Amino acid sequence: MATVQLVGNADAAEFCPCEPYLNIVAAASYTLQEGEQPIRSGELYLFSAEKLRINETSNSSTTLSLKQVYHRETSGVFDLKLRPRSNRTSNPCLAQASADGTLRLHMLEASTPSSALNLREATGAQISPSICLYVDWNPSSASESPQVAVSLSDGSLYVVDIGQGELEVISSWHAHGFEAWVVSYDSWKPQILFSGGDDSQKFCWNLRDTQTPVFRDRRTHQMGVCSIQSSPLLENVIRKSNIYFI
Numbered sequence: 001m002a003t004v005q006l007v008g009n010a011d012a013a014e015f016c017p018c019e020p021y022l023n024i025v026a027a028a029s030y031t032l033q034e035g036e037q038p039i040r041s042g043e044l045y046l047f048s049a050e051k052l053r054i055n056e057t058s059n060s061s062t063t064l065s066l067k068q069v070y071h072r073e074t075s076g077v078f079d080l081k082l083r084p085r086s087n088r089t090s091n092p093c094l095a096q097a098s099a100d101g102t103l104r105l106h107m108l109e110a111s112t113p114s115s116a117l118n119l120r121e122a123t124g125a126q127i128s129p130s131i132c133l134y135v136d137w138n139p140s141s142a143s144e145s146p147q148v149a150v151s152l153s154d155g156s157l158y159v160v161d162i163g164q165g166e167l168e169v170i171s172s173w174h175a176h177g178f179e180a181w182v183v184s185y186d187s188w189k190p191q192i193l194f195s196g197g198d199d200s201q202k203f204c205w206n207l208r209d210t211q212t213p214v215f216r217d218r219r220t221h222q223m224g225v226c227s228i229q230s231s232p233l234l235e236n237v238i239r240k241s242n243i244y245f246i
Contacts, residue, residue, distance in 0.1 A: 002064040007031070007043050011078050015049075018085045018092040021108060023049045024117065025066065026094055028077035040076035040099035040131075046108070046117050069117050075100045079134045082108075083146060094119060095148050097132035103150055103160060103167060125167040130154040134182045140190040149193055151180035157195055159207065173210045175203055179224070184238075187230040194238060196225025 008031035016024040025047040033039040047066040076099030083093040096104040104124035110117050131153035138147040146162040147170075155176035161168045176197030186192035192214070193205040202225050204214040231237040 002049065002066045004047065004066045004068070006045065008041070012080045014080070014082060016082055016092050016108065018082070021092060021117075024069075024108070025049055026080055026082060028080050028096070030076040030078060030099060032076070042074050042077040042099065044070075044072045044074055044077065044080075044096070044106075044119060046070035046119065070119060072119060074098070074104075075102065078132060081135050081137055081148070083137050084139065093122070093146075095135045095137065096124075097135040097150055099131050100126065101128045101130055101132055101152075102126045103132060103135065103148070105162070105167075123167060127158055127160060127167065127169055128152050128154070128156070130156070133179060134184075136184050138185055138190050139187050149183045149185065151175075151183040151195060151197075153179045155180050155197060155199075157183050157193070157205070157210075159193075171207065171210060175205070175213075176201060181224055181226040182228050184228045184230060187232045188235045194228045194230070196228050198224035200224055202228065 006027060006029040008029035011028055011030050013025055013027040016022060027045040027047065029043045031041050046069050048069050050065050050067055051062045052065050077096055078099060079097040081095045092108040094106040094108060098104060102124050105122045106119040107122050108117060109120055132150050133153055134151040136149050148160050150158045150160060155174055155178055156172055157175045157180060158169055159171040161170045175195050176199050178198035180195055180197045182196045184194045191207045193207060196202045200223060202217040206214050228238055
């Protein structure tokens with residue numbers, strides 16, 4: 001096991017799903033500087049997960065380390081997601097949900113396999129005056145027309161088309177009475193979205209008609225729903241978690 005300390009609150013981290021970067025971990029943080037005009041700042045990181053061999057007398061063992069290979073200051077980051085591999089030649093793409101209401105896309109690049117990694121901001125736009133809290137790639141985004149879903153602090157959900165690098169909001173609707181902490185695509189049905197909010201409710205939406213949810217769960221959760229994930233291995237199975245304050 002390896003640990004590393006980030007600047008600010010560590011909000012998101014995930015391994016890159018694309019070769020040859022399977023050992024690369026993307027991470028992000030958020031810091032609020034309170035005052036009459038609050039400042040929401042953040043950091044973007046890339047770490048290389050490396051196994052280190054330790055020799056102890058005649059025995060040998062390995063341990064894991066996280067080596068920082070990239071760092072950038074940015075606006076406060078609440079979530080990040082790496083796009084599923086579209087083809088073997090394309091670079092990994094990182095979507096960033098920002099506290100200033102912007103959605104940013106970064107390309108992970110290296111001039112050679114042994115050279116330093118870089119995150120190049122490919123495009124970005126403010127999609128809402130509210131805070132972007134969560135982002136998820138449509139499971140069909142390995143195709144030529146990728147899309148992402150974003151949840152916001154005003155309780156709304158947005159579906160954004162990436163197109164040829166330009167961001168276009170193609171659908172938006174009010175889903176929750178308070179912060180919409182999470183939005184997640186069904187791994188098996190790309191037209192289905194799940195969402196959870198600080199109103200302790202979970203919804204299922206069909207993107208063909210978002211006026212009325214497919215179903216809603218108002219009774220199961222006693223706290224805000226902050227995580228929902230559709231199983232990529234078992235259809236109709238989702239995992240979820242709640243916010244608990246101590």
